[in-house]
Amino acid sequence: MADDCVKNEASSHRDGGSPDPGSQGTVNINGEAAAENQTLSKRQRKKLLKQHKWEDERELRKQRRKERKQQRRLQRQNHHHQNKEKGGDEAQNGRKRPRREVTSGSLRLVVDCSFDNLMLIKDVRKLHKQIQRCYAMNRRALHPVQFYVTSLGGQLKQSMDEKDKGWVNWKDISFKMEHFSKVVAKDKLVYLTSDSPNMLEELDQKKAYVIGGLVDHNHHKGITFKRAKELGIDHARLPLSSFVKMNSRKVLTVNHVFEIILAYLEKDSWQEAFFTILPQRKGVVALEQNRTSIQEKEDEDSDSDSGHDTAEQTEKRT
Numbered sequence: 001m002a003d004d005c006v007k008n009e010a011s012s013h014r015d016g017g018s019p020d021p022g023s024q025g026t027v028n029i030n031g032e033a034a035a036e037n038q039t040l041s042k043r044q045r046k047k048l049l050k051q052h053k054w055e056d057e058r059e060l061r062k063q064r065r066k067e068r069k070q071q072r073r074l075q076r077q078n079h080h081h082q083n084k085e086k087g088g089d090e091a092q093n094g095r096k097r098p099r100r101e102v103t104s105g106s107l108r109l110v111v112d113c114s115f116d117n118l119m120l121i122k123d124v125r126k127l128h129k130q131i132q133r134c135y136a137m138n139r140r141a142l143h144p145v146q147f148y149v150t151s152l153g154g155q156l157k158q159s160m161d162e163k164d165k166g167w168v169n170w171k172d173i174s175f176k177m178e179h180f181s182k183v184v185a186k187d188k189l190v191y192l193t194s195d196s197p198n199m200l201e202e203l204d205q206k207k208a209y210v211i212g213g214l215v216d217h218n219h220h221k222g223i224t225f226k227r228a229k230e231l232g233i234d235h236a237r238l239p240l241s242s243f244v245k246m247n248s249r250k251v252l253t254v255n256h257v258f259e260i261i262l263a264y265l266e267k268d269s270w271q272e273a274f275f276t277i278l279p280q281r282k283g284v285v286a287l288e289q290n291r292t293s294i295q296e297k298e299d300e301d302s303d304s305d306s307g308h309d310t311a312e313q314t315e316k317r318t
């Protein structure tokens with residue numbers, strides 16, 4: 001019964017009554033309430049007073065909250081202006097900080113998918129996965145490249161539409177149905193191919209490096225070299241034999257070549273790039289970097305490269 005009284009008192013007050021919290025037990029709502037109030041214990045009256053005080057200060061609290069909010073907004077604006085003056089990245093991103101410094105380069109890496117009809121669907125699926133991997137690695141890279149996938153169509157596009165519909169929303173990548181020679185000027189193209197007699201020494205930011213979009217178990221040996229020559233464009237092989245010794249052939253997968261280029265852009269060292277990217281099973285061992293011995297090694301390799309591995313062995317290792 002006493003508890004009910006307390007509740008009634010409080011709600012009467014909320015509904016517009018103006019009690020005098022100081023006059024213990026005589027809350028002037030109406031006579032009935034006042035009478036009830038007299039029946040309240042000391043503790044109940046105290047509780048009631050507290051409640052009234054809390055309600056009376058409602059407006060004051062609201063006002064204080066508003067002021068604090070305003071203050072925080074001003075602080076943020078000041079911070080933003082200071083950063084803008086410094087010309088910092090933070091200003092550009094509002095309150096957000098960039099996760100790390102990423103410098104996008106102008107170097108283009110093209111995956112040439114014009115070999116679609118030479119592959120079985122299981123190999124097309126492998127190529128699809130390799131392209132997904134290239135995309136993910138480029139998005140994470142410290143020095144991302146401009147990534148192109150050209151001659152997209154046929155089985156590969158079908159696989160992408162079926163298995164990974166989200167590809168149409170991928171960012172920082174250009175998908176082209178056209179052949180790469182229609183997308184980039186010929187004098188800017190360099191076909192990367194393990195059969196080239198030219199060794200890549202460094203990367204030229206103005207060039208577009210082409211990787212053959214092919215998983216062929218070495219059934220089409222030399223096909224990209226042949227294509228490059230037919231098109232009359234530059235070609236080069238990675239300088240693997242100058243920096244590392246491997247227990248397998250130097251025909252790498254699309255994503256390994258792609259990732260080696262990204263790693264080289266970051267580390268500025270072929271050797272580090274090879275060590276970082278090539279899997280251990282390739283038995284990569286560092287070579288002493290003596291230019292004469294490098295050249296000798298290159299000569300030896302171009303003879304022995306003509307392939308002791310069977311197609312299966314090559315694919316298993318790559």
Ligand SMILES: C[S@@+](CC[C@H](N)C(=O)[O-])C[C@H]1O[C@@H](n2cnc3c(N)ncnc32)[C@H](O)[C@@H]1O
Nearest residue numbers: 192193194211212220222223224237238251252
């Ligand atoms: C699995 S390989 C395809 C091999 C194919 N038989 C050919 O003639 O290129 C995939 C692609 O990676 C690139 N690649 C592989 N190893 C390379 C190397 N050692 N140097 C330069 N490019 C390489 C080439 O662009 C190649 O087309």
